Amino acid sequence: MAVQFLWKASLWLKKHKIPLLAVSCVGLFGANLSYHVFPEQTFKLLHECWSEGQPADLSQRLCGVFQDVLQDTGVKSTDSFRAFAASGFHPVSAGMPWLPAGSWVGIPLNFESTAEDKKGIVNHVVVINGKEVDWKSNEGIALTEALTFSLEAQKFAIAREVVYLQNSSPVASAIVAPACLAGTFLCGKGLKLFLGLSPGPMILRSICNLTAAAAGLMYYYVSYDAMIYHLDCKADRKAATVSKSYARGGVEFYDKILSRNRILRGLMGKQGMKMYAPSGNLFPRHWFRIKYTPYTYRRDLLVNILRELQAQEGSA
Template identity: 25%
Template sequence: MFKGFGDFLLTQRGKRFCFGLVCTTTAGTILAKYFPNTFFLEQYRDVVRLYKHGLSVSLPEELKERFAKTIGLVGIGEDELKLFKPFTVFGFDPFHAGTSYSRFGSIIGIPINFTYKDTDSIDKSMIKLKNESVPWGTEEAAELLDSFILSEEAQMYAIAREIKTADSAKLILDTLYQTIAIAGTYSLSNFINTKLNLYSRPRSMRMALYAFITIFMVGNYCVLKDSTQIHYEQQIDEFLKGRDPLFVKGGKDYYEKVLQRNRALRKLLGKEGENRFSSLGNENFFIRQRHVPLLHRKQFFEANLVS
């Protein structure tokens, strides 16, 4: 059966089938990235927003005011303000989806811990690790709890960071990289097959070629995507540093708390925590460097705070 299908792919009809499959896959990849960030942005928000007793948690007034103050400091024009819609997101990390380059705008997720004033105001029963209760009597659990309390400056930095990311071309570039990777894999394979007449050679030779080209294109995609991510992270931090001294202190405070949280999670999660986080609180990545190390981002703001 496999041999028969392989022989079919060598025919003109089979080649047209492969071309159609690649076109469909490329289009599907673009739409899978495009639709949730445009036409289905509201539905996407409903998936990631915070719920309590089956009802969505509305954004508290104090956070609406903080968001408005932050977006004003960032320098978003009045005609673009409507493109950024805040909401309460699930979890303890700020979030964004969509882009200001689209008429659908962007959603900015603000976590509920931005309302915490002190550790006594935290509902510990709502916090789970791997669906289990946290051993609150331990030192690392106390550190975790304290890491959820953020200064107003730290909150405003985190919100500004998401606004500026949504206001960048990153989403467009990520979609472009995926498209190039898929279409490029097919085009390069087809070119080499035709140029070297590999269709008349053993199937194992073509399979080896496809594997090599796939690895090559995936590697290029990862390098481009990670380089773009790091570029925008550095660019946004540089922009916010020069925008207002509040963001300098806020960036330093924010990453200090995130590193503290990660160190606590490293101990609380055991082996999984050691795999996910370093002893300093940075995220561990296998081969790829997906983000600027958190410690470096904290040190960047610290250096500018001193000067």
């Protein structure tokens, strides 16, 4: 009975493979993009910071900083971008400005802190390995310093999220999976035709299909990582070239992220060693994959941009 069912399913799949492929590609694209199509119902609820049972509010100062960034980055319709208080230690974003739902940028409350007033950090309880961080200890003081950003660094961090969404980066990253799926199908089909296996034994066709699927999966990993790398660098570069102060803020932002990660690596023990590289990059490299754009590379990119801007200013 089971063999008969599998045989019928195989015949049905063979007969409807093109429509099934099209539906699968559209479904993959929609699933990857759903997070950005409905950001208020998904992304915002996931990243929103709560205080005393209520969503935390952004201060007037941070709202003003956000509006300044929108103006500096050339956002024509400021209504398409909205900000909220986010959990975590650096900005996050989702959405697409040209859709009715617009875009949301989450600004962390540690951006409330300044060199003179650390209340945006020390008023929060941070637990690492079951122990509350003592903000008065050496590690706590170092972590507080790493979480305190200047106005220039805050503007850069928010600007890179804004330009990331302006570039339609969510669409570019979402299209990788369906493109690789379609490519895997076509390559498998072409390989069977090239080897003359289309009318051949099922076992040989199955081996060919498995080989194409394995190659397609590897290609997807490499392509997705390369796309994320490209989009991150593009957003950093565009945010840094707004002005010299933005580039300077970007260098500070990534310097402090690296410093924070090195501190967390020590505080978290074995788990920290698995999560952070000694340089402060997030997640050391996995085999042939680079799952995150290295912070060291992003900092060096901005250092070079800052030098170019300074050179242009000097020669002007």
